[in-house]
Amino acid sequence: MTLAVETTQATVQLRLGDEWFTVCGLGSLLPGRGVAALLPDGRQAAVFRDRAGRLYALDNRDPFTGAAVLSRGLTGTHRGRPFVASPLLKQRFDLISGQCLDDQTVRVTAYQVRVA
Amino acid sequence: MSTDTRADTPTIVLVGHGMVGQRFLEALAERGLTATHRVVVLGEESRPAYDRVQLTSYFSGRTPEELSLTDPRFLADHGIELHLGDPAETIDRERRTVTTRSGRVVGYDTLVLATGSVPFVPPVPGKDATGCFVYRTVDDLLAIEEYARTRAGTGAVVGGGLLGLEAAGALKGLGLRTHIVEFAPRLMPAQVDEGGGAALLRTVEGMGLAVHTGAGTQEILTGADGAVRGMRLSDGSEIATDMVVFSAGVRPRDQLARACGLQVGERGGIAVDARCRTVTDPRVFAIGECALAVDGRVYGLVAPGYEQAETAAAALAGDAAAAFTGADLSTKLKLLGVDVASFGDAHGTGEDCLEVVCSDSRAGLYKKLVVGRDGTLRGGILVGDAEAYGTLRALIGTVPPVAPESLVLPAGAGAPAQLGPAALPDDAVICSCHNVTKGTIRGAVTEHRCTSVPEVKKCTRAGTGCGSCVRALTQLVDAELAASGVEADTGLCGCFPQTRQELYEIVLALRLTSYQELLDRYGREEARGGDGCEVCKPAVASIIASLAPVIGASGYVLDDEQAALQDTNDHFLANLQKNGSYSVVPRIPGGEIAPEKLIVLGEIARDFGLYTKITGGQRIDMFGARVEQLPLIWARLVDAGFESGHAYGKSLRTVKSCVGSAWCRYGVQDSVRMAIDLELRYRGLRSPHKLKAAVSGCARECAEARSKDFGVIATASGWNLYAGGNGGATPRHADLLAQDLSDAELVRLIDRFLMFYLRTADRLERTSAWLERIPGGLDHVRDVVVHDSLGICDELESLMAAHVSHYRDEWAQTLKDPEKLARFVSFVNAPGTPDPVVGFVPERDQMKPDLPLLSIGLRRSEDDVLEGSAQR
Ligand code: SRM
Ligand SMILES: Cc1cc2nc3c(=O)[nH]c(=O)nc-3n(C[C@H](O)[C@H](O)[C@H](O)COP(=O)(O)OP(=O)(O)OC[C@H]3O[C@@H](n4cnc5c(N)ncnc54)[C@H](O)[C@@H]3O)c2cc1C
Ligand code: SF4
Ligand code: FES
Numbered sequence: 001m002t003l004a005v006e007t008t009q010a011t012v013q014l015r016l017g018d019e020w021f022t023v024c025g026l027g028s029l030l031p032g033r034g035v036a037a038l039l040p041d042g043r044q045a046a047v048f049r050d051r052a053g054r055l056y057a058l059d060n061r062d063p064f065t066g067a068a069v070l071s072r073g074l075t076g077t078h079r080g081r082p083f084v085a086s087p088l089l090k091q092r093f094d095l096i097s098g099q100c101l102d103d104q105t106v107r108v109t110a111y112q113v114r115v116a
Numbered sequence: 117m118s119t120d121t122r123a124d125t126p127t128i129v130l131v132g133h134g135m136v137g138q139r140f141l142e143a144l145a146e147r148g149l150t151a152t153h154r155v156v157v158l159g160e161e162s163r164p165a166y167d168r169v170q171l172t173s174y175f176s177g178r179t180p181e182e183l184s185l186t187d188p189r190f191l192a193d194h195g196i197e198l199h200l201g202d203p204a205e206t207i208d209r210e211r212r213t214v215t216t217r218s219g220r221v222v223g224y225d226t227l228v229l230a231t232g233s234v235p236f237v238p239p240v241p242g243k244d245a246t247g248c249f250v251y252r253t254v255d256d257l258l259a260i261e262e263y264a265r266t267r268a269g270t271g272a273v274v275g276g277g278l279l280g281l282e283a284a285g286a287l288k289g290l291g292l293r294t295h296i297v298e299f300a301p302r303l304m305p306a307q308v309d310e311g312g313g314a315a316l317l318r319t320v321e322g323m324g325l326a327v328h329t330g331a332g333t334q335e336i337l338t339g340a341d342g343a344v345r346g347m348r349l350s351d352g353s354e355i356a357t358d359m360v361v362f363s364a365g366v367r368p369r370d371q372l373a374r375a376c377g378l379q380v381g382e383r384g385g386i387a388v389d390a391r392c393r394t395v396t397d398p399r400v401f402a403i404g405e406c407a408l409a410v411d412g413r414v415y416g417l418v419a420p421g422y423e424q425a426e427t428a429a430a431a432l433a434g435d436a437a438a439a440f441t442g443a444d445l446s447t448k449l450k451l452l453g454v455d456v457a458s459f460g461d462a463h464g465t466g467e468d469c470l471e472v473v474c475s476d477s478r479a480g481l482y483k484k485l486v487v488g489r490d491g492t493l494r495g496g497i498l499v500g501d502a503e504a505y506g507t508l509r510a511l512i513g514t515v516p517p518v519a520p521e522s523l524v525l526p527a528g529a530g531a532p533a534q535l536g537p538a539a540l541p542d543d544a545v546i547c548s549c550h551n552v553t554k555g556t557i558r559g560a561v562t563e564h565r566c567t568s569v570p571e572v573k574k575c576t577r578a579g580t581g582c583g584s585c586v587r588a589l590t591q592l593v594d595a596e597l598a599a600s601g602v603e604a605d606t607g608l609c610g611c612f613p614q615t616r617q618e619l620y621e622i623v624l625a626l627r628l629t630s631y632q633e634l635l636d637r638y639g640r641e642e643a644r645g646g647d648g649c650e651v652c653k654p655a656v657a658s659i660i661a662s663l664a665p666v667i668g669a670s671g672y673v674l675d676d677e678q679a680a681l682q683d684t685n686d687h688f689l690a691n692l693q694k695n696g697s698y699s700v701v702p703r704i705p706g707g708e709i710a711p712e713k714l715i716v717l718g719e720i721a722r723d724f725g726l727y728t729k730i731t732g733g734q735r736i737d738m739f740g741a742r743v744e745q746l747p748l749i750w751a752r753l754v755d756a757g758f759e760s761g762h763a764y765g766k767s768l769r770t771v772k773s774c775v776g777s778a779w780c781r782y783g784v785q786d787s788v789r790m791a792i793d794l795e796l797r798y799r800g801l802r803s804p805h806k807l808k809a810a811v812s813g814c815a816r817e818c819a820e821a822r823s824k825d826f827g828v829i830a831t832a833s834g835w836n837l838y839a840g841g842n843g844g845a846t847p848r849h850a851d852l853l854a855q856d857l858s859d860a861e862l863v864r865l866i867d868r869f870l871m872f873y874l875r876t877a878d879r880l881e882r883t884s885a886w887l888e889r890i891p892g893g894l895d896h897v898r899d900v901v902v903h904d905s906l907g908i909c910d911e912l913e914s915l916m917a918a919h920v921s922h923y924r925d926e927w928a929q930t931l932k933d934p935e936k937l938a939r940f941v942s943f944v945n946a947p948g949t950p951d952p953v954v955g956f957v958p959e960r961d962q963m964k965p966d967l968p969l970l971s972i973g974l975r976r977s978e979d980d981v982l983e984g985s986a987q988r
Contacts, residue, residue: 024944032647032680033687035944042952044943050647051632061953063176066970067696068942068953072684076649078610080642085650087684087692092650098177105170107177 014045014057015112023047026115029055034071034084036060045111046071048095050082056095057111062086063100070108125154128432129214129224131204131372133159135168136404136421137230138185141196143429150194156222157196158214160203160231161253164191169418169582171257175286180254207376209397226399228428229373229386233366233405233416238274242336247344247359251283252366260361264290268358271295272347274333275364276303283363284325291972295326295355297333297347299364307458308482311475312499315482316456319500322480324968328355336360368406368414378402385414390439391431392424401428411442418581419443419549446509446548455502457584460495460512461486469494474524483524491515496524506588507537510544510554537588538595546588549581554592561596569593608879609651611635611643616804616879620659629669631656631681655879657681658766661802662874665918672929673802674936685764688940689926690746695965697954698746699739700726701763702753703799706773706791706811707734716756724749727962733770733808735761740963742950747940750927759925762800766880768807771795772820776813776830785830787813790859794828797863798870800923804877804886807870808843822850825883826866831855835862839869839897840887848884851894854902864913868901871912 012029013020016039023037029049037045037060044060048071060068065088073084075095082095092101098110128144130137137157144150159165164186174183191198202216207227215221235250237243247267249260264271264287271287273280276298287294296303302313303320313329321327332350339345346356368385370378378396379387385408387395392407394400404421408414415421420443430438446459464471464486475482481500485508488494493511498504504523516523517539537546542555556576566572569590573579579586607613612635614622619634628634634656636644657678664671670678673686685691690698702717717736721728724745726738741749753759762768773791777783791811798807810821811828820843821827827838827850834856841850854865877886887894899905901912930936942951955966 022945028938028944030680030939032653032677036942036951038943038946038949044951044953047944065694066953066967066972067694068951069684069692069696072687072692074650074653074681074683075647076611076653077643077646078649080646082647088694090650103176105173105176105178 010115012047012055013114013116014039014047015114016040020114020116022116032075034073034075036068036071044068044071046073046084047113048075048082048084050075050095054082055113055115056082057113058084058093058095058098059109059111061108062088062091063106063108064089064091125152126225127154127156127223128226128228129222130155130157130228130230131214132230132232132369132404132406133157133161133165133186133198133200134230134232134404135165135185135418136232136425137228138165139422140228140230140403140425140429141194142190143426144432145190145194147429147433149429149433150196153225155194155196156224157198158202158204158216158220158222159198159200161255162201163254164188164198164200166254168252171251171254172282172286174254174257175261175289183254204372207372209376209378209400212399224399226401226432229394229400229402229406230404230425231369231372231406234369235362236365236367237362238333238364240333240335242338242344242347243362245336245338245344246342248336249359249361251279251286251361251363257286260286260359261290263359264292267343268292270357271359271361272297272355272357273361273363275362276300276327276329277306277363277365278304280363281320283361284320287359287361288323288325288971292359293326293968295328295357296320297331297349297355298327298329299332301330303327303329304456307456307462308497308499309463309484311473311484312456312458312482312497315475315480315499318478319480324971326355328353366405366416368408370406373400373402373406381408381412381414383414384408390427390441392428392440393431401431403428409440409442413442415443417443419551422549422581423551444509444512444548455498455500455505457498457502457505457509458496459505459509460493462495462497464494466494472520472524474521485520485524487520491520493520498524502584503587506546506585507540509548510537510540510546510588514541514544537592546592547576547578547581547585549585550577552576552578557589557592558596561593562600566593567597607640608655609649611639611646611648611652613640614638616655616659617876619656620663620875623656623659623667624663627667629660629667631660631677651879653681654683654686654766655804657686658802658804662919663915665922666915671922671924673926674930674933679936679939683764688743688746689750689760689764689930690741691764693739693965695954695967695970696951697739697965698741698743699737699763700741700746700749700753701731701735701737701761702758703761703795704735704770705795705799706771706788708773708788708792713756713758716752716758720749720752725956725963727956727964731763733763734772735770737763740956740965742942742954744941744947744950747931747937751931754925754928754931760800760927765800765802766805767800767802768795768798768809770808771798772808772810772824774812774818776811780813782816783813783830784832785813785835787811787819787828787830790828790835790862791819794863794866797920798866800926801870801874801919803870803874805880805882807883823847824850826850826869828862834858837862837865837869840883840894842882842884844882846884850884851887853894853898865901867916868909868912869897871915872897872901872908875912 010026012023031051034046034048045057046060047057060070073087075084083092085092098108100106166183202218204214205217206215213221213223235252271292272295273284274297276296284294284296303316334350335348337346348354370380370386373386378394386402387408388402390410392401403424424440427438427440468489470487472485483498485496486494540554544554560566560572560575564575566575572593579589660669721738727740729737731737771791771794773788776787808824809826810819810824812819812821813830822838823841823843829836836855837853838850839853842848941947955969956963957966
């Protein structure tokens, strides 16, 4: 009998409906920055990792401009909650709920995300 | 069937649970009437009252629950009985009962009608076809969304007024190609005049909406399946569309009242007196959009409706003074991202009016003030920039303390200081939705000890309606806080209590190379251990980068933690454009470029399909690169001897030159050589803001050096150095710092000047603003950098020497680093796939971003949020 050595790298997964969709290896996420992922239905998600290692995912489209750029924004903490600022016109979005902090009428999709 | 007989306590029955109805209930409760009366509410919609004004925000992700105006506890606490989904059908005024559709009969002592309006649908053939909608309720929006998603690619809105534009924005947001059909010759005919309409049209069309003005709808065309396929307009033209939204105005819902013999106006509306009692029956009131007020008007805005609700409640409470005699029709809204406001007598219909107009229809700007002969402000229209709305609206009826034209001139066109709300009297109404005066807001700060805008909002209700007064409110609260001695916080941001200058000193003195360490040791208590913010991250990154060689940090902005701090431009070493693509600007020192290199640029642009343009900084910009193309483009550029132009960085941009003594018959020095030397010396220097420079070969100044952060002008015996110039939004001519310098003296002074600026400026403060702000101004700076009054010049020079000797081209460095290159992809899980939202359409032999592509599939609806959402 041989023992298989566990070498698989930790992966980042998004919840899509009832499924978990693998996006990338944890190592691809730089703390404090995002990456964009293409979802099976053509939508895009922006996935972030904060300095404590927590993961977040929002729709990648900036609702104010339509450009798929939220993954390229700067992240931060506002009143204890994590956010990303759109790199285009700088509106901030709560990373947990997707709520825009600068316009309460705007919100983007937030996805559940986990390390597996 | 149930019969509800009158109880012993007097009963108030409210028909219609809309915005005004809910406000009426609150007013009853505030006056204690809910304790002495039984209150029954009959509502037609299945939802309790919600914020109809913000209806459209449903499409940007606000849930119907979030739109609700009704706290369930409120109803329970005050014993209010609410029956939803059961409209009142008949009123028997003799027996004083109301009968609902389900057969419920409710007796009343007082009846209040708040039935609102119905959308007006013009009687055109086909108006009831599948695919025709109105835009009034949450249910309407749900139906529109469903249809747009499943059956439509194109939509048309009938009506180019306020609501029509809002509906059109919603359709566009749902990804439809959108038409607007307006009968009048301009958009928003009720609010803006011709000039404002032209500015608005330009902007709306610029967003990709097709506008048909001066055209009536003649027929809705249907296909074999009975569904909408297009419409025919009065000018004979046809447009193809899959759905039609009617938004051609509203009519008061007065049928119930008509049927029971209450007097209604000629054009509808239940006639009421100044206390909102119907003129026919003292036991019946009408408020909100269904009411015809004593001034003969039906108000289609929520603020007057709220006033009527208060008036009716006050009248019921026996307050003899309560009266509603008319209201202001001011509105401000942000339609499709354009600010539009009209206030007071916007069309100048009063006697003896003068108009002050400032318009720039190319920029989509239009501002008009209507002023009486005696100088009183009567009203106005603002399109494109409604910043002054809050203040101007509150000034109506008064003579403004400054000339009216200065209130509408664009900033920079010689306009004197903007008139802020400080100039208003205490009784000026700041928030017209809730009728809150400046005095009340000041009182919230001084007496109720509110210390922030949210607190003041909660305390006074100001700013919680349409939101248009929030700007003025914020200015007032800030001024009041400052006046009451609450110390102004000069910290960089919510994370750091220090100024940029203080942080610079900390980093330098302690040789700190980590942002996290700086935050955890010197940040505000509540920010320590957190993730910082978008303000301090790039600011600290810039400080660390400019001090890198002396504090022992890596000077490479993509290294380790540094990478996470950079703005997207610095992170991708390129400039982000509106559609998510990037532009590429190689350095062309002094603007001098050999033909071979020009050819290389041309070839690269051709091979990658980039749009090229000569910039205002004497170099060539190539636009439209996808993120994954950047390394490929730069590999070729670096190969041909180009390096980063730092067009993306807060750092040295260009040193412009004129042709100078080598060719020009007037030139007295070699300005091109000096410009190149300076550009190569300071390239890559990260600074509080961008730095621009220029060198002119003689006093004719063809390089426009005096509009630069540092400008050099040749003299017969050397160079004059100017500092603190600026083009841009607030132009400033640079001041002479020193005269007749040799080459070496010139460079030494610039070294000192720049390093002193880097050390003492605020974040995003150009040298012009810095020079005007720092105590002592130009004289102080001259003392420091020319006469070394602080004894720091050796240090400043050695800091610059370290920068110069450590400079590396960021792009060359990046191309050698596979780990960094791996970040240049559109998708982490599909590195070869380009971002599908980035597309281009042809324009004048080249191309430009495909903007309609950006709106396709851009939905922010509730369904999206529900799916896998983290918070549920
Ligand atoms: C490309 C260019 C326009 C052009 O096609 O000519 C340009 C494009 C931008 N300018 Fe500019 N400016 C360009 C020359 C200028 C000039 C003219 C000059 O440099 O001689 C000025 C006035 C001079 C000055 O700065 O004093 C100028 C004053 C501004 C300003 C206002 C600065 C100010 O202090 O008021 C901004 C906004 C800012 O920096 O906050 C700005 C910002 C921008 C930004 C960065 C806006 C943005 O964030 O997207 C644009 C970047 C586009 C890109 O991706 O490349 N740009 N901009 C020019 C690039 C020059 C270059 O080769 O690097
Ligand atoms: C998309 C949109 C945007 C708007 N934007 C603005 C804005 O920016 N600023 C502004 O001031 N105003 C705006 N308005 C107008 C504003 O919403 C109305 O002025 C306000 O809602 C009027 O309140 P109301 O209570 O009179 O009528 P409604 O809010 O319409 O309430 C009337 C209620 O009565 C119910 N009802 C009718 N008949 C019966 C019956 N027989 N029995 C029982 N119930 C009945 C209706 O179903 C409805 O729920 C906007 C309106 C819309 C649709
Ligand atoms: S002036 Fe400059 S910042 Fe403004 S649009 Fe033109 S390039 Fe962009
Ligand atoms: S004016 Fe509408 S919220 Fe203040």
